[in-house]
Amino acid sequence: MSKEEVVLLDFWVSPFCNRAKIALAEKGVAHEDREEDLFGGKSELLLKSNPIYQKVPVLLHNGKPVCESTNIVSYIDETWPSPALLPPCPYGRASARFWADFIDKKVFDAGSKIWKSKGEEVEVAKRDFIEILKQLEGALGEKDYFGGDSFGFVDIIAVPLTSWFHACEKFGGFEFEDHCPKFSAWMKRCMERESVSKILPDPEKVYEFVIMLRKMRGIE
Amino acid sequence: MADKVILLDFWPSMFGMRVRIALAEKGVEYEFREEDLFNKSPLLLKMNPVHKKIPVLIHNGKPVCESLIAVQYIDEVWNDKAPLLPSDPYRKAHARFWADYVDKKMYDLGKNVSTKKGEEQEAANKEFIECLKLFEGELGDKTYFGGETFGFCDVALITFYSWFKTFEMCGNFSIEAECPKLIAWAKRCMEKESVAKSLPDRHKLYDFALQVKKMNGIE
Numbered sequence: 001m002s003k004e005e006v007v008l009l010d011f012w013v014s015p016f017c018n019r020a021k022i023a024l025a026e027k028g029v030a031h032e033d034r035e036e037d038l039f040g041g042k043s044e045l046l047l048k049s050n051p052i053y054q055k056v057p058v059l060l061h062n063g064k065p066v067c068e069s070t071n072i073v074s075y076i077d078e079t080w081p082s083p084a085l086l087p088p089c090p091y092g093r094a095s096a097r098f099w100a101d102f103i104d105k106k107v108f109d110a111g112s113k114i115w116k117s118k119g120e121e122v123e124v125a126k127r128d129f130i131e132i133l134k135q136l137e138g139a140l141g142e143k144d145y146f147g148g149d150s151f152g153f154v155d156i157i158a159v160p161l162t163s164w165f166h167a168c169e170k171f172g173g174f175e176f177e178d179h180c181p182k183f184s185a186w187m188k189r190c191m192e193r194e195s196v197s198k199i200l201p202d203p204e205k206v207y208e209f210v211i212m213l214r215k216m217r218g219i220e
Numbered sequence: 221m222a223d224k225v226i227l228l229d230f231w232p233s234m235f236g237m238r239v240r241i242a243l244a245e246k247g248v249e250y251e252f253r254e255e256d257l258f259n260k261s262p263l264l265l266k267m268n269p270v271h272k273k274i275p276v277l278i279h280n281g282k283p284v285c286e287s288l289i290a291v292q293y294i295d296e297v298w299n300d301k302a303p304l305l306p307s308d309p310y311r312k313a314h315a316r317f318w319a320d321y322v323d324k325k326m327y328d329l330g331k332n333v334s335t336k337k338g339e340e341q342e343a344a345n346k347e348f349i350e351c352l353k354l355f356e357g358e359l360g361d362k363t364y365f366g367g368e369t370f371g372f373c374d375v376a377l378i379t380f381y382s383w384f385k386t387f388e389m390c391g392n393f394s395i396e397a398e399c400p401k402l403i404a405w406a407k408r409c410m411e412k413e414s415v416a417k418s419l420p421d422r423h424k425l426y427d428f429a430l431q432v433k434k435m436n437g438i439e
Contacts, residue, residue, distance in 0.1 A: 052321065052354070066313045068320060078309040090296040094284045101286055102270060135270060 006031035009046050009058040011038055013209050015108065015160035016069035017057040018199055022156050023073045025195035027080040070100050073156055085153040092147070099139050099146060100157040106132045107161050115171040115210050116219060126172040133180040140186055151193060159190045159200070166203035167210040225250035226278040228264050230257055232428050234327070235287040236275040237379035237418050242291045244414035245370070246298035288319055291375055304372045315366060318358060319376035325351050326380050334390040334429060335438050345391045352399045359405055370412060374405075378415055381406040385422040386429045 006024070010017045010033045024031050036046055036056050049058045049065035059066040059075065066075045077085040086093050110132050113125035136158070140146055146154035169175055177184035190196050227243070227250055229236035243250055255264055255274050267276045267283035276283050277290040279297070284290045295304040305312050329351055332344035355377065359365055365373035384395050384406075396403040409415045433439070 061310070064310055066310070066317075068317055071313055071316050071320065074316065075309055075313040078312065090293050091279075091282055091284070093296065094289050094293040097289045097292065098285055101289065 004029075005060070005062050007060040008033050009036055009043070009049065009056050009060070010034060011036050011056045013163075013201055013206055014056055015164060018160035018163070018201075019069045019156055020057045020059055020072045020076070021199045022160065022195050023076040023085065025199060026083065026085065026151070026156070027076060029076070029080055070104055070157060073153065077153065083150070085156065087147060087152070096147060096153045099136075099154045102139075103136070103154070103158050103161070107136075107158070108164070111161070111164055111168045114168045115214060116217070118219065122172055126174055129168065129172075130174075130176065130179045133176060133183050137180055137182045140182060144189060145186070151190065155186075155190055159187065159196055162187050162190075163200045163203050163206050164210070167207040170207055171210075223248070224278075224280050226253055227251070228253050228255055228261070228267065228274050228276040228278065230255050230274050231420055232425055233274060234379035234383060237382065237420075238287045238375050239275045239277055239290045239294070240418035241375050241379070241414050242294040242304060244418055245302040245304065245375075246294060247301065248294070248298055288323060288372075288376060291372065295372070303369075304375060306366060306371070311366070315372045318355075318365060318373045322355075322373070322376040322380075326377070330380060330383055330387055333387045335433065335436075337439070341391060345393050348387065348391070349393075349395075349398045352395065352402050356399055356401045359401060363408065364405070370409065370415075374409055378406060378409045379419065381410070382419040382422050382425055383429075386426045389426055390429070390433075 006029055008017065008020055008024070008031055010021070012035065021033065034043075034045075036042055038056070042054060045060075046056065046058060047054055049060060050056075050067045053067065055067075057067075057069055057072060059072045061075075061079065066072050073085070086096055110125070110129040114122060114129060117125050139154075143149075145151050146158070165176060191200075225243070225248055227236070227239055229239070229252060231254060240252075253261075253263075255261060257274070260272060263278075264274065264276060265272055267278055268274075268285045271285060273285070275287055275290060276285050277293065278284075279293075284293045291304060305315055329344070329348045333341075333348045336344045362368075364370050365377070388395055410419070
């Protein structure tokens with residue numbers, strides 16, 4: 001059998017790239033992470049592999065590109081089936097895809113609004129963000145993970161975003177654990193997994209990155 | 221035990237149309253329940269508490285929300301005929317990518333074409349056509365987006381075709397003149413019974429759009 005070539009066009013702080021990396025780690029797939037310089041100049045390979053969005057992550061499997069992080073995680077799950085990230089039954093899968101879609105539509109933007117805003121807007125952004133996390137707590141219920149007993153698809157979609165929460169807390173002047181203890185407990189549970197703790201960046205470093213982003217955007 | 225399938229829907233919704241097509245492709249009997257979006261039913265609010273939107277597919281009492289998720293669900297449950305997604309993971313990922321692109325772009329672009337005026341209208345028309353040309357590029361010389369058979373990406377995009385007359389009238393431009401290949405593809409899709417019976421009459425849609433614009437104070 002010929003050797004598989006798996007390359008991930010990556011950016012260290014991107015929660016979307018980290019989704020792909022965690023999925024690959026969970027499956028035990030050997031791969032090469034290639035760091036892109038998103039500020040200095042995107043590589044030819046990135047522009048050629050993702051001409052529509054010109055964004056990371058891009059997974060290149062034997063040279064063929066797969067784009068959009070949730071799509072990439074689905075692809076990884078289907079190509080390397082064990083251990084399964086999605087449940088076997090169609091209803092469970094639909095439910096997982098629904099929550100992955102909710103997280104995609106809501107979480108990063110709501111969190112970013114906190115550190116992009118000024119004055120009273122920050123309070124509004126904070127409230128919206130906490131409201132969204134509470135909805136996710138509802139989906140989690142009493143389960144250890146979103147899918148049940150095992151770490152799976154929705155957990156992988158959600159957990160990388162949490163490395164940005166510390167920055168949201170600093171700029172928002174709050175601790176989300178006070179408002180969403182269940183979500184916080186789930187986060188800690190995920191961080192006990194090697195695939196997660198080894199891959200997610202130090203929240204302090206993410207905070208420093210956000211400070212730089214704010215400066216770049218001229219936000220005081 | 222017979223399956224009980226209900227679709228909570230709204231006749232002009234291009235998202236609801238997707239689910240109608242998928243159910244028709246699979247030959248699934250279902251009950252179509254029209255929602256009054258200004259007076260949403262308790263059932264809708266209970267089945268989709270997160271977004272409170274249509275379409276909602278209810279299969280033996282269990283809700284599936286978000287149109288493309290519902291289409292995938294239908295494809296997986298009624299897997300004995302008319303596969304909508306390919307079995308190969310790479311081709312599947314490719315189909316999902318383009319369906320997602322339709323989701324990210326078409327509604328807002330269409331809305332802008334229908335509601336903007338003056339210079340903004342010109343810009344909206346241009347962006348809309350550029351997007352359609354991207355789809356033409358992806359379609360290439362294939363019969364359908366997935367190749368020889370009607371599939372996921374076709375379902376995702378064809379429902380916007382019923383709104384093209386509205387976009388053309390509001391935007392004062394011809395889509396066929398700019399994107400003949402895409403219109404040819406759309407007409408091919410419309411020859412399928414599942415599509416033809418799931419899409420409403422485009423004149424009716426245009427009348428509806430005019431009513432909505434009036435209600436919102438847009439000329």
